[in-house]
Amino acid sequence: MKYTIFKNWHYAMPPLISLKFNTTKLNFTFKFDDNCWYINPTSSINKLYGISYGIIGIHKNSIRIGWIPDKDKNRIKLYYYGYENESDHIGKHIAIIDTNVEYKINMFLYIINGEPMKLCITLNNTSIYDDICKVKINWLGFGCKPYFGGNNTAPNKMSFYIT
Secondary structure, three states: OEEEOOOOOOEEEEOOOOOOOOOEEEEEEEEOOHHHHHOOOOOOEEEEOOOOOOOOOOOOOOEEEEEEOOOOOOOEEEEEEEOOOEEEEEEEEEEEOOOOOOOEEEEEEEEOOOOEEEEEEOOOOOEEEEOOOOOOOOEEEEEOOOOOOOOOOOOOOEEEEEE
């Protein structure tokens, strides 16, 4: 599905909500258009896609893939972007990719004795993140769609494809 963030907006259109139930894995393919690259005056991490656990959990209990433009034109830096344990915020650089190329992400939460202990992320079947994870899995979660910012809004119209 194509998502668009218009100039001076934060949120992507269409604003679809996807519910997730007892989800411990998320698999999706994605592609950034060239219009997602811009000269970045801040270090705010934009958000591509992920899961928030609980109804008000996006800033307390979520795992997402974030992004910012790389210094090289038409390249994008990917980040693991999450809120774990209701207070621990994480933004860790995990890969650099090209625009206009389709990629596949797999995110797996490994559960031991009913608690998530480890998050593994693969990009096109290559491991790019494997670390301790303290997110609390709630029976109800929702898919987090593309979002631009932090505080800044999109400097131009941007398009993403996520399936």
